[in-house]
Each structure stands twice: as structure tokens, then as C-alpha cells.
Amino acid sequence: MADRPSIAMLSCPAPWRSDGTILLGHGSGGKLSAELVRSLFLPAFANPLLARLDDQATLQINGQRLAFTTDSFVVKPLFFPGGDIGTLAVNGTINDLAMGGAQPLFLSAAFILEEGFPVEALRRIVFSMQQAANAAGVQIVTGDTKVVERGKGDGIFINTTGIGVVPDGVELSASQARPGDKVILSGSIGEHGIAILAQREGLEFETTIVSDCAAMHTLTAAMLAASHGLRCMRDPTRGGLSSTLNEIAEQSRVSVELEETNIPVHEEVAGACELLGLDPLYVANEGKLVAIVAPGDAEAVLAAMRQHPLGREAQVIGTVKAADVAPVTMRTNLGTTRIVDMLAGDQLPRIC
Numbered sequence: 001m002a003d004r005p006s007i008a009m010l011s012c013p014a015p016w017r018s019d020g021t022i023l024l025g026h027g028s029g030g031k032l033s034a035e036l037v038r039s040l041f042l043p044a045f046a047n048p049l050l051a052r053l054d055d056q057a058t059l060q061i062n063g064q065r066l067a068f069t070t071d072s073f074v075v076k077p078l079f080f081p082g083g084d085i086g087t088l089a090v091n092g093t094i095n096d097l098a099m100g101g102a103q104p105l106f107l108s109a110a111f112i113l114e115e116g117f118p119v120e121a122l123r124r125i126v127f128s129m130q131q132a133a134n135a136a137g138v139q140i141v142t143g144d145t146k147v148v149e150r151g152k153g154d155g156i157f158i159n160t161t162g163i164g165v166v167p168d169g170v171e172l173s174a175s176q177a178r179p180g181d182k183v184i185l186s187g188s189i190g191e192h193g194i195a196i197l198a199q200r201e202g203l204e205f206e207t208t209i210v211s212d213c214a215a216m217h218t219l220t221a222a223m224l225a226a227s228h229g230l231r232c233m234r235d236p237t238r239g240g241l242s243s244t245l246n247e248i249a250e251q252s253r254v255s256v257e258l259e260e261t262n263i264p265v266h267e268e269v270a271g272a273c274e275l276l277g278l279d280p281l282y283v284a285n286e287g288k289l290v291a292i293v294a295p296g297d298a299e300a301v302l303a304a305m306r307q308h309p310l311g312r313e314a315q316v317i318g319t320v321k322a323a324d325v326a327p328v329t330m331r332t333n334l335g336t337t338r339i340v341d342m343l344a345g346d347q348l349p350r351i352c
Contacts, residue, residue: 027074029238030343034247053251054173055096055234058166065166067102069093072159076350078121080199082191082211085158086128088286088352091215092237093162094136098217099233099289101172101224102164104136109160110144114153125156136215138162164217170224176231177252182298183318184291186219186311187212188264189241193283194272196351207268214287219310226304229297235289237352239343240282242328244290245318246342249327258318258330258340281330282343284351292320 025032042050049057056069073089083091090107097104109129113122133140195211197203220233232252236244241263245256265273265280273280287310293301298316305311318330328340 024349025344027238028343028349029243032344033238034342052173052175053247054100056100056102056162058100058102065168067097067100067164067166068162069096069100070159070161071096072157073352074154074157074350075196075352076154077196077199078125078155080211081195081208083213083286084125084128085156086125087132087213089158089160090129090132090136090138090140091213092286092352093160094138094215094217095235095286095289097162097164098215098220099172099235100164100166101170101220101230101233102166102217103221104138104162104164104215104217106163107133107138107140107160108142108144108162109140109158111146112153112157112159113145113147114155115147115150117153117155122156125158132215136217167224169228172230172232174232174234174248174251177248177254177256177292177320178231178294179254179320179322180295181231181292181320182295182316183245183256183258183320184293184298184302184305185241185263185315185317186216186289186291186305187287187313188266188269189236189285189288190265190269190273190280190283192237192286193240193348193351194269194278196284197276197348198272203272205268205272209268209272212285212287214310216287216289216310219305219308220289222304222308222311223291223301227293227297227300229294230291230301231294232292233289236285238284240280240284241290242279242281242340243342245328245340248290248292249323252320253323255321255324255326256318256328257321258328260330260332262315262317264313264315278347281340282347284348286352 026036056067059066078085094104191212195209234244305314326339330338
């Protein structure tokens with residue numbers, strides 16, 4: 001159709017999706033991603049563990065409970081303020097294990113390299129992975145390397161898989177939120193996505209915005225030690241806080257009501273989002289988590305979080321309600337109520 005190029009030029013969160021091909025939005029963590037998983041992958045690989053749609057699978061093997069997860073990283077640019085693709089790969093996989101309450105133990109690392117990629121850049125990335133793994137107390141114990149032709153791989157892609165041990169009595173899942181539960185956010189949102197965008201586009205702000213990339217397993221351990229009332233933990237990466245809460249609401253068949261005044265957003269991130277026309281609720285994070293906590297346990301969990309370096313800005317940002325027409329709503333600073341929907345596509349592709 002003659003008018004398609006002009007349609008594609010529009011800044012619209014709902015991408016064109018009529019030709020039966022994979023779009024960038026299918027990797028966004030938004031509605032297109034969910035449709036792809038539910039229409040293709042879930043039917044093909046159907047089993048009870050996969051059906052939980054958690055960030056990790058919790059396996060029972062000879063009486064031992066193990067968490068198992070995998071993730072792939074295609075971030076652009078490869079190096080950014082606060083980290084690089086290597087630290088992102090290690091910390092991101094550790095965090096997926098930690099969201100299930102696991103103590104991370106071992107990782108694998110697989111590299112897809114493009115012919116012509118500089119060895120020195122690869123050395124920097126591998127060193128970052130070594131440093132991140134050492135800091136987290138995990139070992140990278142196996143892996144793989146493949147090389148594709150020049151122009152076919154965009155430099156480097158990394159896949160990491162992780163295994164950890166889940167303590168007895170820990171049962172976390174996005175399907176366990178109940179009306180009355182409190183929603184706790186560990187800190188300010190949006191730093192990672194805006195740091196990536198600024199580096200990618202050469203944007204300069206008065207203050208350099210640094211990615212929040214961090215391994216959160218010690219924070220989750222402190223939270224679990226403080227209370228047995230944790231229902232669910234998730235790290236709001238692709239699709240940001242909005243997508244994560246919509247997923248939890250859908251899997252638990254509840255709704256979530258947020259308070260905008262309680263959601264921490266640093267001034268420089270808020271300013272950048274306003275300038276660029278972005279919503280911080282949809283911007284990716286790599287060192288923050290959302291916890292759903294039984295109402296009687298919220299204060300104990302919040303206190304434990306605020307004692308940890310990664311949880312000093314933790315806030316109760318909302319309450320779980322009975323299922324409603326909209327899975328997630330927010331009472332705004334103006335006193336109005338806003339629906340916080342899941343985007344079809346992605347505000348910022350290639351951020352993790």
C-alpha cells in the first residue's frame with residue numbers, strides 16, 4: 001500500500017502488525033510479546049512449569065528445589081553509563097533467579113559474535129562479566145561461542161542461563177497476589193532505559209543518567225528473612241513497571257491501584273522523559289524490583305528493604321484490589337484516575 005511508509009514514520013506505541021512477520025515489538029515485554037508467548041510458545045511447549053509464566057522455573061530434583069532461568073541480551077549500545085552488555089547479562093540472570101527467592105549459584109554464557117568484532121571490546125565485556133559474577137558470588141561454569149558473517153550479528157549477542165537453590169518454605173509466583181496486598185517498589189524507576197537512550201542518541205543532560213544495573217539477590221534474601229508474607233517479586237525490565245504489574249494482575253486475576261505520589265522518579269529522569277515524550281512507568285529498569293506483600297507484613301518488608309543499599313528509596317506504591325475492568329489504575333497527582341495499560345510495542349527497543 002502506498003501510504004504504509006508514512007504510517008511507519010509515526011511515533012505510535014502500537015506497531016503495524018498485519019503482515020504476519022516478527023516486529024521489534026514482539027521483544028518488548030508488552031502486548032505483542034504476551035500474544036506471541038500465549039499463541040505460539042505456550043501451546044507448543046505446554047507443561048505446568050511453563051504455564052506459571054514466572055521469571056524462572058522452580059524444579060524439584062531429588063528433593064532439592066532449584067530455580068532455572070535463561071535470558072538473551074541484545075542491548076545497543078554495548079557500553080553505557082553504569083555498565084555494559086556483560087554486566088547486564090550476569091546481573092539480569094541473577095535477578096531472574098532472585099525474583100523466585102533463589103540463591104544464585106551457577107551461570108552459563110553463550111556468545112554470538114559478528115566477524116570483525118574487536119577482540120579488545122570482547123575482552124572488556126568478558127572482564128565485566130567476571131567482575132559482576134565475582135561480586136555476586138556466582139561462577140560461570142559453561143558456555144558456547146558462535147561467529148556469524150560480517151553484517152549479520154550487530155557485534156555481539158549474549159545468552160546467559162542460571163541455576164540457584166530455593167530455600168524451603170519459599171513459594172513465590174505472580175499468580176499469588178490477593179486483594180488487600182501491598183505493592184512495594186524498591187526504588188526510583190527509569191534510569192536504565194534513559195541511560196541507554198541518551199548514550200545511543202548522543203543526548204546530553206545537565207546530569208549524566210546512569211543505569212541502575214545491579215544484582216539484587218542480597219536484597220531479596222533480606223526481604224525473605226524479614227517476612228513469610230511475600231507473595232511475588234518481579235524486576236520491571238522490558239516494558240517497565242506498567243508491564244510487570246499488568247502481568248501480575250492478569251496471572252492473579254486481580255487489579256492493582258497505584259498512587260502516583262508514592263512512585264519515586266529522580267528529577268533528571270523525569271525531566272528527560274518529559275523532554276522526550278516518554279512515560280517513566282514504561283521505561284526499563286535493571287536494578288529495581290516490585291514485591292507483592294501480605295498487608296500485615298508490608299512494614300517489616302519495607303523496613304528490611306530500606307536497610308539495604310539497593311532498597312533505601314523503597315516505597316509502598318499501591319494496593320491489590322479485586323479484579324476490575326482495568327488491571328492497573330493510578331490515582332494521579334491531580335486527583336484523577338488513570339488506566340495504566342500495557343503497551344503494544346516498545347518505547348525503547350534494544351535496551352537489554
